[in-house]
Amino acid sequence: MKTKIKELDEHLNNELKNSTNETSLDKLKTSFLTSKDSKLNKLLEEMKSYPKEQKKEIGQMINRFKFGVLEKLEKHRQELADKKYKHRLESEKIDISIQGLKQNRGQKHPLNLVINEIEDIFIELGYDLVNGNEFETDEFCFQKLNLPIGHPARDMQDTFYIDKNTVLRTHCTNMTARTLSKLAEDKTEFNNVAMISYGNVYRRDDDDATHSHQFMQMDGFLIGENISFANLKWTLEYMCKRLFNEKTTIRMRPSFFPFTEPSAEVDISCVACAGKGCNICKHSGFIEVLGAGMINKEVFALNGIDANKYQCLAFGIGIERIAMLKYGIKNIRDFYENDVRFLEQFKFFGN
Ligand code: DAH
Numbered sequence: 017m018k019t020k021i022k023e024l025d026e027h028l029n030n031e032l033k034n035s036t037n038e039t040s041l042d043k044l045k046t047s048f049l050t051s052k053d054s055k056l057n058k059l060l061e062e063m064k065s066y067p068k069e070q071k072k073e074i075g076q077m078i079n080r081f082k083f084g085v086l087e088k089l090e091k092h093r094q095e096l097a098d099k100k101y102k103h104r105l106e107s108e109k110i111d112i113s114i115q116g117l118k119q120n121r122g123q124k125h126p127l128n129l130v131i132n133e134i135e136d137i138f139i140e141l142g143y144d145l146v147n148g149n150e151f152e153t154d155e156f157c158f159q160k161l162n163l164p165i166g167h168p169a170r171d172m173q174d175t176f177y178i179d180k181n182t183v184l185r186t187h188c189t190n191m192t193a194r195t196l197s198k199l200a201e202d203k204t205e206f207n208n209v210a211m212i213s214y215g216n217v218y219r220r221d222d223d224d225a226t227h228s229h230q231f232m233q234m235d236g237f238l239i240g241e242n243i244s245f246a247n248l249k250w251t252l253e254y255m256c257k258r259l260f261n262e263k264t265t266i267r268m269r270p271s272f273f274p275f276t277e278p279s280a281e282v283d284i285s286c287v288a289c290a291g292k293g294c295n296i297c298k299h300s301g302f303i304e305v306l307g308a309g310m311i312n313k314e315v316f317a318l319n320g321i322d323a324n325k326y327q328c329l330a331f332g333i334g335i336e337r338i339a340m341l342k343y344g345i346k347n348i349r350d351f352y353e354n355d356v357r358f359l360e361q362f363k364f365f366g367n
Contacts, residue, residue, distance in 0.1 A: 017074055017077060020062075021077060021081045024055055024081065028044070031044055032088060032092050035096075041093055041096075044089060045085075056078070056082055060078060063078060123363045124362065124365075126339045126343055126345070126359075126365070127336065129362060133259060134255065134259065134338075137254075137255050137258050138212045138236060143211055144209075144211045145211070145212055146191055146212070147213070148185075148190065150216055150217075151185075152190045153181055153183075154181050154183055155181070156197075157183050157185050157186060157193075158183075161190075161193050161274060161275040161315055161318075162275050162312055162315050163274050173219060174186075174219050174220035175219070176220060185217055185218065188214060188234060188235035189275060189332055192237050192311070193275075196315070196319040196328075197320060200320030206239075207240050208241075208243075209239050209240070211237065212236035213235055213236070214232060216230055216231070217230070219231075225346065225349070226348055228351075230352075231335070232335035233332055233333060234332070234333045234335060236331055237331075238328065238329050239326050239327070240326065240327070240328075241326060243310075243327040247329055252268075252308060253266045259342065260287050260342065261287075264287070265285045265291075266285075267282070267284075267285075267302050268280040268281070268283075269281045273307055273309055274312070276309025276310055276330060278309055278310060279308070281307055282307070283302035283305065284341075286303055289301070303341060305338060306332060306337075308329070308332070309329075310327060310328065311328035311329075316328075336348050343362070
């Protein structure tokens with residue numbers, strides 16, 4: 017029996033040398049251990065012919081043989097798996113030191129940078145952002161803002177008419193009229209409602225270095241039962257300090273807009289010379305940046321708001337103007353030509 021088992025062991029060793037895959041290992045397992053006429057079964061059969069006293073020893077021998085076979089098969093299976101894994105690692109090797117393909121990253125347009133900045137300031141102050149429409153009725157672009165048909169102040173805004181009643185909006189103040197009307201229509205109690213709205217506006221201007229027939233504005237207002245001109249001044253100065261720098265001051269000059277009374281043009285202390293006087297501020301120390309005022313009682317009436325109960329501060333900002341001052345841009349057309357060499361310069365501003 018001993019020699020037989022030794023022979024079987026050697027036979028298995030030889031077979032294993034030629035086994036290069038799982039299937040041949042499975043076959044070996046069947047022929048050695050699990051099939052009906054397996055080598056193991058034959059040994060067990062043979063054991064029966066041995067005298068009783070030897071059976072225990074023979075049985076242990078056969079058992080050792082059985083576990084030996086299982087162990088060898090398992091070891092070989094593991095070796096095959098390791099080999100396969102090593103081969104995969106080798107064949108799928110990636111050289112991480114090779115330089116990658118350079119991806120061109122875009123960046124925000126300078127006008128969007130300014131819009132995002134102003135948006136952040138007002139959202140922090142509790143203003144809502146309202147979407148606006150560029151096609152507007154004559155009613156909401158003009159009439160509800162105290163600019164009735166035939167009013168001479170309409171000449172201030174050369175208008176593109178789509179038809180008799182529809183215009184390309186000349187300012188974002190249309191959204192002030194729309195939002196005020198909506199508040200009145202809702203007929204619910206309100207106090208301290210504030211919104212900003214920005215987008216494209218259009219005027220029949222001849223394009224030059226500082227004028228464009230299409231440009232961007234952001235308008236905003238705050239309506240409540242206790243709103244004063246002082247709130248307006250604080251809000252605008254706070255915005256300008258955040259947009260430019262802490263030292264920036266504002267100056268409000270009396271002006272005229274049909275929808276506000278009083279109305280003001282707002283100047284900031286020159287960002288280039290800090291008010292001392294230079295070419296940029298035409299030696300005045302100040303630069304005009306926006307229009308503002310307290311919403312006119314007429315406009316309250318036209319939009320259904322109770323003028324005895326509410327006051328409303330309002331302002332309209334030219335986005336290009338702010339961007340030109342902030343980034344030292346001389347020609348408004350640069351914003352619209354989309355020359356990558358121009359746009360790429362804004363990579364490092366808030367992108
Ligand atoms: N809409 C005016 C313009 O385009 C700017 C403006 C002035 C807007 C005063 C306002 C405001 O909301 O209160 O010239």
